[in-house]
Amino acid sequence: MSHARAAAVMAALACLAGAAEPAERLADPSREARARSLFRETRCLVCQGESIDDSESTFAADLRRLVRQQVAEGRSDAQVRAFLAARYGDFVLLRPPFSAVNAILWVGPFLVICIGATILVRRARTAPSAAPLSAEEETRLASLTEETMT
Amino acid sequence: MIDEIGQFALILALCLSLAQVGLSFAARTRGDASLAGAGEGAALAAFVCVAVAFAALIHAFVTSDFSVVNVAENSHTEKPMIYKVAGAWGSHEGSILLWCFVLTAYGAAMALARGLPFGLKSLAVGVQGTLGVLFIGYMVLASDPLLRLPRPPVEGHSLNPLLQDPALAAHPPFLYSGYVGFSVVFSLALAALLEGRVDAAWARWVRPWALAAWSLLTVGITLGAFWAYYELGWGGWWFWDPVENASLMPWLAGTALLHSAVVTEKRGALASWTAFLAICAFTLSMLGAFLVRSGVLTSVHAFAIDPKRGTLLLGIFAIAAGGGFSLFAWRAPLLKDQAVFAPISRESALVVNNIILAAVTITVLVGTLWPLVLEAFGRQGGVGAPYFNLVVGSLMLIAFLVLPAGPLLAWKRGDAVGAIQRLSWAAFAGLLAALLVFVFTTPRHAMAAAEVGAGAWLIAGSLAEIVDRVRLFNSPWPEAFRRLRGLPRGSWGMSLAHLGLGVFVMGAAFETSWRAEAAQVLTPGAGMDLGAYHLSLENVEDAPGPNFDAERGTIRVTDARGTLACLARPARKTYDTGGQTTSQVAICPKGLDDIYIVLGERRMSAAGVSSWLVRGFWNRWARLIFLGPVLMALGGVISLSDRRLRLGVGRRAPGGARGAPAPRPAT
Numbered sequence: 001m002s003h004a005r006a007a008a009v010m011a012a013l014a015c016l017a018g019a020a021e022p023a024e025r026l027a028d029p030s031r032e033a034r035a036r037s038l039f040r041e042t043r044c045l046v047c048q049g050e051s052i053d054d055s056e057s058t059f060a061a062d063l064r065r066l067v068r069q070q071v072a073e074g075r076s077d078a079q080v081r082a083f084l085a086a087r088y089g090d091f092v093l094l095r096p097p098f099s100a101v102n103a104i105l106w107v108g109p110f111l112v113i114c115i116g117a118t119i120l121v122r123r124a125r126t127a128p129s130a131a132p133l134s135a136e137e138e139t140r141l142a143s144l145t146e147e148t149m150t
Numbered sequence: 151m152i153d154e155i156g157q158f159a160l161i162l163a164l165c166l167s168l169a170q171v172g173l174s175f176a177a178r179t180r181g182d183a184s185l186a187g188a189g190e191g192a193a194l195a196a197f198v199c200v201a202v203a204f205a206a207l208i209h210a211f212v213t214s215d216f217s218v219v220n221v222a223e224n225s226h227t228e229k230p231m232i233y234k235v236a237g238a239w240g241s242h243e244g245s246i247l248l249w250c251f252v253l254t255a256y257g258a259a260m261a262l263a264r265g266l267p268f269g270l271k272s273l274a275v276g277v278q279g280t281l282g283v284l285f286i287g288y289m290v291l292a293s294d295p296l297l298r299l300p301r302p303p304v305e306g307h308s309l310n311p312l313l314q315d316p317a318l319a320a321h322p323p324f325l326y327s328g329y330v331g332f333s334v335v336f337s338l339a340l341a342a343l344l345e346g347r348v349d350a351a352w353a354r355w356v357r358p359w360a361l362a363a364w365s366l367l368t369v370g371i372t373l374g375a376f377w378a379y380y381e382l383g384w385g386g387w388w389f390w391d392p393v394e395n396a397s398l399m400p401w402l403a404g405t406a407l408l409h410s411a412v413v414t415e416k417r418g419a420l421a422s423w424t425a426f427l428a429i430c431a432f433t434l435s436m437l438g439a440f441l442v443r444s445g446v447l448t449s450v451h452a453f454a455i456d457p458k459r460g461t462l463l464l465g466i467f468a469i470a471a472g473g474g475f476s477l478f479a480w481r482a483p484l485l486k487d488q489a490v491f492a493p494i495s496r497e498s499a500l501v502v503n504n505i506i507l508a509a510v511t512i513t514v515l516v517g518t519l520w521p522l523v524l525e526a527f528g529r530q531g532g533v534g535a536p537y538f539n540l541v542v543g544s545l546m547l548i549a550f551l552v553l554p555a556g557p558l559l560a561w562k563r564g565d566a567v568g569a570i571q572r573l574s575w576a577a578f579a580g581l582l583a584a585l586l587v588f589v590f591t592t593p594r595h596a597m598a599a600a601e602v603g604a605g606a607w608l609i610a611g612s613l614a615e616i617v618d619r620v621r622l623f624n625s626p627w628p629e630a631f632r633r634l635r636g637l638p639r640g641s642w643g644m645s646l647a648h649l650g651l652g653v654f655v656m657g658a659a660f661e662t663s664w665r666a667e668a669a670q671v672l673t674p675g676a677g678m679d680l681g682a683y684h685l686s687l688e689n690v691e692d693a694p695g696p697n698f699d700a701e702r703g704t705i706r707v708t709d710a711r712g713t714l715a716c717l718a719r720p721a722r723k724t725y726d727t728g729g730q731t732t733s734q735v736a737i738c739p740k741g742l743d744d745i746y747i748v749l750g751e752r753r754m755s756a757a758g759v760s761s762w763l764v765r766g767f768w769n770r771w772a773r774l775i776f777l778g779p780v781l782m783a784l785g786g787v788i789s790l791s792d793r794r795l796r797l798g799v800g801r802r803a804p805g806g807a808r809g810a811p812a813p814r815p816a817t
Contacts, residue, residue, distance in 0.1 A: 041536050094534025105533060109513040109541055116505030
């Protein structure tokens with residue numbers, strides 16, 4: 001797997017946390033923070049697997065400039081995301097938007113939980129209830145388990 | 151000559167694996183012990199042959215025999231010895247050979263294992279042999295690790311210098327030992343399905359193998375994450391990259407398997423589900439190998455290899471997984487599952503654990519394959535870290551809430567009120583930790599505070615389990631101490647693993663939410679603040695190495711009182727060949743925190759003054775992220791050393807948990 005890792009290193013090294021570049025920052029700290037959180041949800045399309053927050057590539061820098069510009073103009077997070085998706089396709093969003101196709105991603109895991117829980121409850125219900133141990137049996141059990149433990 | 155012996159040994163190993171399959175299955179159908187013995191002998195011999203081939207490849211790397219393609223492409227005479235050896239599993243061919251080496255080693259270990267009933271063992275050795283045939287066959291036909299070059303070069307291409315790292319040299323052997331360790335569990339599951347009996351005794355044989363594979367995989371994944379953390383240079387340790395997900399999926403399935411196997415072993419329940427998980431764990435391992443090795447997913451790790459190999463690997467995966475699941479679908483309905491348990495019981499708690507782990511595994515699986523799914527429908531898209539963090543994080547949080555209660559509940563019918571009472575102080579510790587973190591940290595993160603609280607609850611809960619078992623507060627001290635010493639290692643292992651999980655959760659929550667970062671272009675003498683620390687760049691000097699040029703900075707890290715915390719020396723290297731630039735991160739451990747400093751590129755002003763971009767991260771509690779999994783793996787190893795597991799059920803007093811022992815013909 002080390003070879004595969006090599007590719008990761010090279011990609012990541014090409015993409016050394018570029019968003020921290022001081023020259024690009026917005027003056028307003030709250031807007032800058034919003035822009036940073038948007039960066040983390042935006043895929044660097046040329047680095048693949050990295051967000052534009054991590055990348056030092058020129059593509060990511062361009063995209064960051066674009067996002068910062070939009071944030072500076074007062075657009076909401078949703079508007080910026082829609083803008084990016086319209087321009088580069090859904091692939092650019094690391095957090096998939098809720099749509100009919102993507103529903104399976106968001107609902108799927110919880111559906112699995114629900115199905116599992118239903119089976120568990122039904123199974124437990126059909127099981128005949130066993131009578132709890134009496135106090136005498138409890139002490140006998142305790143002494144028995146003690147014997148086996150030593 | 152040695153290379154040819156290696157190639158010959160591989161072909162011989164393929165033949166021996168074929169013999170292993172034929173002999174073992176014939177032994178079962180005819181009930182012939184001598185055939186079974188021959189099958190086991192073939193398994194041992196196949197292992198020896200693959201070991202010879204592996205040794206030949208290592209020899210070729212150590213002696214820098216560039217007439218071998220693999221060596222010429224991945225080695226260099228000036229490489230340190232440890233990386234020459236590690237180069238043997240650096241390439242595609244080498245890693246497949248490592249995979250086969252581990253696969254046949256497990257096969258040999260299974261052949262030598264005692265205490266398994268005759269039929270089950272022959273079938274399991276036969277199934278393991280089938281896996282051997284598939285993978286060794288792939289190697290012989292399409293991925294010869296010892297292929298010769300007609301005209302050998304004078305010098306090799308060298309392994310990427312970035313990969314010359316101790317953690318990364320050890321990463322693949324651990325990872326593969328974990329991945330392939332699940333092959334034994336897979337073989338035992340298929341053998342038991344063929345036999346038509348998955349019971350408590352079977353679960354007891356499966357558990358040590360599953361524990362060993364799980365512990366090794368835990369170490370392998372942690373090494374990879376640690377390497378990413380200190381090598382990639384931006385402080386991240388988990389990217390939710392397809393390759394990482396590929397290693398996480400078998401780990402999750404293996405974790406679920408460990409827990410459900412306990413239920414099957416102690417109570418005879420969930421038998422078919424445990425068998426299913428056993429098949430899943432190895433299937434996901436193979437899927438991971440296929441995804442990584444075929445480059446089918448566009449990932450930062452992926453590299454293109456010829457499609458023939460990808461197709462062949464997919465074929466192997468389809469045969470093994472398809473065969474396994476078909477057999478399961480055919481035989482599982484025959485399994486009877488009669489054990490009953492109440493809604494509040496340890497069984498139920500473990501089932502909840504399994505449901506959540508299954509949901510998490512499916513989330514990671516679907517998320518990883520999502521780009522492929524969309525592509526099939528002509529769309530584009532994919533998911534990344536924000537999605538996985540949210541979904542996996544919230545699912546796991548549910549699991550964490552239930553976890554400490556599990557070990558305190560009795561089998562069959564538990565006492566919820568009693569468990570809650572005994573856990574009250576653990577719950578108090580969790581709430582207190584969450585509250586303290588919420589009040590005393592800036593900026594405030596309610597969610598992260600809850601996660602730290604969950605970590606504290608897990609740690610306190612795992613301690614509560616030990617306290618409860620020795621009745622620390624309800625019995626005289628010598629008595630409690632005696633009980634403590636008598637506590638089976640399995641209990642210690644479990645508590646330690648759960649404690650490790652709590653440690654990891656605390657570290658991950660803290661690091662992710664309260665990491666401070668700073669970046670500035672500094673001239674020597676200038677400084678910047680990083681959280682509670684101050685970094686000042688003293689100087690940057692040239693530090694040329696054997697095959698690279700480097701600039702090494704000296705950065706003074708001082709705390710709020712102005713005392714020196716550490717002297718960090720990060721470097722930026724430019725390699726002569728290829729002009730590749732890498733940065734060597736400086737990490738100063740401060741208690742649980744890391745101060746993580748990266749030196750960026752040099753910038754020249756118009757006046758000719760040099761300055762450097764310096765980035766610093768104050769990674770809060772980052773040490774816990776790596777300590778946690780180490781504790782978990784250690785817990786696995788301690789459980790593995792439990793006498794009860796080593797002895798096995800076969801040699802215990804008659805009339806135990808197991809039914810009538812299968813007849814074992816005299817040998």
